[in-house]
Amino acid sequence: MLKTFAYIAAALVVVVxxxxxxxxxxxxxxxxxxxxxxxxxxxxxFALINDLRDWGAWSxxxxxxxxxxxxxxxxPSGKGAVYEWDGDKNVGKGRMEITEATPPGKILxxxxxxxxxxxxxxxxxxxxxxxxxxxxxxxxxxxxxGPCPYVAKVMGVVMGLFMNMDDMIGNDFAAGLASLKAVAxxx
Numbered sequence: 001m002l003k004t005f006a007y008i009a010a011a012l013v014v015v016v017x018x019x020x021x022x023x024x025x026x027x028x029x030x031x032x033x034x035x036x037x038x039x040x041x042x043x044x045x046f047a048l049i050n051d052l053r054d055w056g057a058w059s060x061x062x063x064x065x066x067x068x069x070x071x072x073x074x075x076p077s078g079k080g081a082v083y084e085w086d087g088d089k090n091v092g093k094g095r096m097e098i099t100e101a102t103p104p105g106k107i108l109x110x111x112x113x114x115x116x117x118x119x120x121x122x123x124x125x126x127x128x129x130x131x132x133x134x135x136x137x138x139x140x141x142x143x144x145x146g147p148c149p150y151v152a153k154v155m156g157v158v159m160g161l162f163m164n165m166d167d168m169i170g171n172d173f174a175a176g177l178a179s180l181k182a183v184a185x186x187x
Contacts, residue, residue, distance in 0.1 A: 030146065038184050046103055067088075093115040096110065106127070120147070122144070
């Protein structure tokens with residue numbers, strides 16, 4: 001019995017050491033992005049992203065907790081516009097601030113997650129007119145990127161056994177872009 005326990009303990013030590021070593025080899029940054037074609041001009045799409053109050057019409061995170069508390073400050077849109085949220089376990093708590101708004105093609109947002117885990121990342125939206133036939137379309141890319149500290153790497157390795165973070169966040173981005181497409185193509 002004692003010998004069996006020693007083998008199990010040794011196996012656990014090897015597994016934990018393997019996870020820690022593998023995590024150390026992972027990149028120090030991450031990037032998740034999705035793109036979609038939208039039949040609307042870039043300036044129309046830009047306006048829907050640039051005004052944080054308009055996100056309720058298309059952001060998938062707004063639908064995950066309709067009862068979350070929302071606070072807006074700063075200018076109504078563009079650089080300096082701020083949106084803070086405090087919601088359930090599906091959305092957590094955080095703050096985003098537009099740090100760059102270059103019409104009609106680029107918006108950068110500083111994302112600060114507070115709960116359930118602290119994180120500081122950047123969201124980037126780019127709008128590029130489609131090339132070729134159907135030039136009335138715009139390719140919209142929604143990306144999020146930032147640092148990946150060692151603890152996050154370890155969590156990523158462990159969680160990666162059960163779920164893929166790129167797929168999880170990427171699926172939200174794809175759903176958001178589909179909603180943005182529906183809103184932008186309405187009129």
